[in-house]
Amino acid sequence: MIEVEGLTKSYGAFHAINGVSFKIDKGEIVGFLGPNGAGKTTTMRVLTAYHPATSGSARVAGFDVHTHPLEVKRNVGYLPESVPLYLEMQVRKYLRYVANIKGLSKTERNHEVDRVMERTGLEDMAGRIIRNLSKGYRQRVGLAQALIGSPPVLVLDEPTVGLDPKQIVSIRQTIKDLAHDHTVLLSTHILPEVSMICRRVLILHRGRIVAEDTPENLDSQHTLLLQAEGSSERVRELLSLVDGVTGVQETSSGHYTLNVTDDTISGQVSKALAGAGMTLTGLTAQQRSLEDLFIDVISRDEGNAA
Amino acid sequence: MRNSWAVCKREFESLFSTPVGYVVLGTFALISGLSFTASFLFYGVMSASPSTYDFPAVPNFEETFLSPYLVYSGMIMLFIAPLITMRLLAEEKNQGTIEMLLTHPLRDREIIAGKYGAALLMLTLMMVTVMLNLGIVYYFVDVEPAVLIFGLATFFLMGAAFLSLGLFVSSVCSNQITAATVTFGLFFLSFIMSYYAEEMPETAPAPEGWPDSAKTFIAHTYDLVRSVVAELPVDAHAKDMAQGILQPYDIVYYILFSAFFLFLTFRSLESRKWRG
Numbered sequence: 119m120i121e122v123e124g125l126t127k128s129y130g131a132f133h134a135i136n137g138v139s140f141k142i143d144k145g146e147i148v149g150f151l152g153p154n155g156a157g158k159t160t161t162m163r164v165l166t167a168y169h170p171a172t173s174g175s176a177r178v179a180g181f182d183v184h185t186h187p188l189e190v191k192r193n194v195g196y197l198p199e200s201v202p203l204y205l206e207m208q209v210r211k212y213l214r215y216v217a218n219i220k221g222l223s224k225t226e227r228n229h230e231v232d233r234v235m236e237r238t239g240l241e242d243m244a245g246r247i248i249r250n251l252s253k254g255y256r257q258r259v260g261l262a263q264a265l266i267g268s269p270p271v272l273v274l275d276e277p278t279v280g281l282d283p284k285q286i287v288s289i290r291q292t293i294k295d296l297a298h299d300h301t302v303l304l305s306t307h308i309l310p311e312v313s314m315i316c317r318r319v320l321i322l323h324r325g326r327i328v329a330e331d332t333p334e335n336l337d338s339q340h341t342l343l344l345q346a347e348g349s350s351e352r353v354r355e356l357l358s359l360v361d362g363v364t365g366v367q368e369t370s371s372g373h374y375t376l377n378v379t380d381d382t383i384s385g386q387v388s389k390a391l392a393g394a395g396m397t398l399t400g401l402t403a404q405q406r407s408l409e410d411l412f413i414d415v416i417s418r419d420e421g422n423a424a
Numbered sequence: 425m426r427n428s429w430a431v432c433k434r435e436f437e438s439l440f441s442t443p444v445g446y447v448v449l450g451t452f453a454l455i456s457g458l459s460f461t462a463s464f465l466f467y468g469v470m471s472a473s474p475s476t477y478d479f480p481a482v483p484n485f486e487e488t489f490l491s492p493y494l495v496y497s498g499m500i501m502l503f504i505a506p507l508i509t510m511r512l513l514a515e516e517k518n519q520g521t522i523e524m525l526l527t528h529p530l531r532d533r534e535i536i537a538g539k540y541g542a543a544l545l546m547l548t549l550m551m552v553t554v555m556l557n558l559g560i561v562y563y564f565v566d567v568e569p570a571v572l573i574f575g576l577a578t579f580f581l582m583g584a585a586f587l588s589l590g591l592f593v594s595s596v597c598s599n600q601i602t603a604a605t606v607t608f609g610l611f612f613l614s615f616i617m618s619y620y621a622e623e624m625p626e627t628a629p630a631p632e633g634w635p636d637s638a639k640t641f642i643a644h645t646y647d648l649v650r651s652v653v654a655e656l657p658v659d660a661h662a663k664d665m666a667q668g669i670l671q672p673y674d675i676v677y678y679i680l681f682s683a684f685f686l687f688l689t690f691r692s693l694e695s696r697k698w699r700g
Contacts, residue, residue: 166527170697191529198527202520204434206441218430219528263524 149316195264345400431538498582509590571668
């Protein structure tokens with residue numbers, strides 16, 4: 119659905135993106151991950167035919183963004199990062215306007231607006247002026263705008279920024295549901311979000327794709343945090359018998375960090391210790407933060423480049 | 425066409441979902457109504473005793489009342505047009521909604537046509553207030569209806585020219601205040617130019633004793649500058665037309681003026697493709 123080949127966008131001597139290539143198949147949800155200024159928004163703007171690339175090519179839904187921008191725009195629903203809305207308009211009127219400029223006929227428009235409002239939970243806000251809506255609801259109006267007309271490709275730039283936790287959960291679910299009949303490219307800062315929604319992740323750094331994989335594989339370093347009473351020699355001895363534990367460090371008295379091949383062996387760890395009569399006071403899988411992952415991937419990348 | 429209408433309708437509605445539309449229309453109706461009343465009454469006084477005002481006979485109605493009033497109404501647009509046009513594209517840029525507009529299946533020319541169309545609709549509403557005034561004239565004075573219609577057309581063409589320039593400035597700026605100020609500045613420059621044109625002597629002030637070729641060069645250059653100064657201002661082509669004297673070049677002037685700035689607007693919107 120999306121094919122990007124050697125895409126470069128330069129502003130003078132500065133390359134916002136530099137030789138980016140990737141491919142997204144129909145029905146995939148792909149996450150775009152990267153620190154600020156990595157080139158996520160720039161890439162998305164090229165894909166939505168907002169501005170052209172300096173070099174390279176991009177095809178969306180079979181159309182080249184440079185030679186057939188109108189066809190591309192017809193096939194893409196785009197939620198920009200800043201969620202631009204006409205603040206003085208009512209939600210329903212705004213969505214009807216969007217349906218209108220997307221080329222929907224008068225009879226389709228009402229139906230389509232009802233459909234997207236239901237999908238994004240905006241039914242109760244139909245008559246409200248957008249200016250008076252909270253950030254979360256504005257975000258939903260933006261998402262509803264992208265969904266109008268059921269475009270086969272959705273490009274969502276940070277769709278969950280500024281939402282409260284409950285809204286984040288519901289928007290994530292909405293996006294996940296969309297995957298049945300849409301191809302979704304979304305950008306985010308939040309690592310768990312990627313692993314929750316996306317099947318594949320592209321990591322951008324300084325305008326280049328530095329990693330491309332499934333969230334599970336990217337997050338391949340698994341760590342268990344263990345708290346146990348008793349002598350550390352005994353703990354180490356018992357743990358060495360458990361399959362999949364590759365290393366044990368005692369960070370402070372009674373606190374251990376375990377390098378494991380898989381998070382799911384925590385059951386075996388607890389069984390091994392409890393079976394030997396040890397008291398286990400805590401055992402959790404450590405969540406790696408996005409920063410850790412970035413540092414990991416980026417340092418790997420810079421190591422390669424050197 | 426359909427897309428342009430959608431953009432136009434939204435723009436026009438937003439003028440009236442904020443106070444802008446009402447304020448603009450109200451201010452215009454007030455000033456043009458006052459000036460109409462004042463000049464109509466004064467014309468009445470003048471025609472009652474022409475000799476007091478140095479007229480040999482009853483002064484010509486079209487020349488003494490109608491044309492000045494219509495040109496004056498058009499000149500009110502000088503102050504009002506920046507208020508209409510400043511938001512057209514500058515606000516979209518400021519709010520970021522331009523990104524939404526440009527990623528929907530709209531052609532640039534459809535966006536521009538829609539925006540300009542909304543401004544012209546606003547102008548039409550103003551024209552209606554002028555029309556009401558002229559209706560009173562038609563009721564009380566024996567005047568050719570064609571003259572009044574040309575008069576309205578003059579007002580509309582003047583306004584359309586102002587609006588096209590304003591739209592272009594709005595497309596270059598991303599701040600409404602900047603857009604309004606620059607637009608007003610350019611309008612005012614054009615206004616001042618028409619005064620200079622009257623002050624400029626007819627012949628070139630080439631010094632004696634210069635070679636003939638230099639004199640000819642200066643004479644031609646001076647003629648060119650003088651005619652540009654005289655012909656370029658937006659109100660320069662209105663005076664005759666507002667009296668019912670129809671000259672094709674006056675109409676062509678207004679159409680070309682608007683077309684030129686719409687073209688520049690198009691180029692300016694397109695510049696996002698190669699600018700950083």
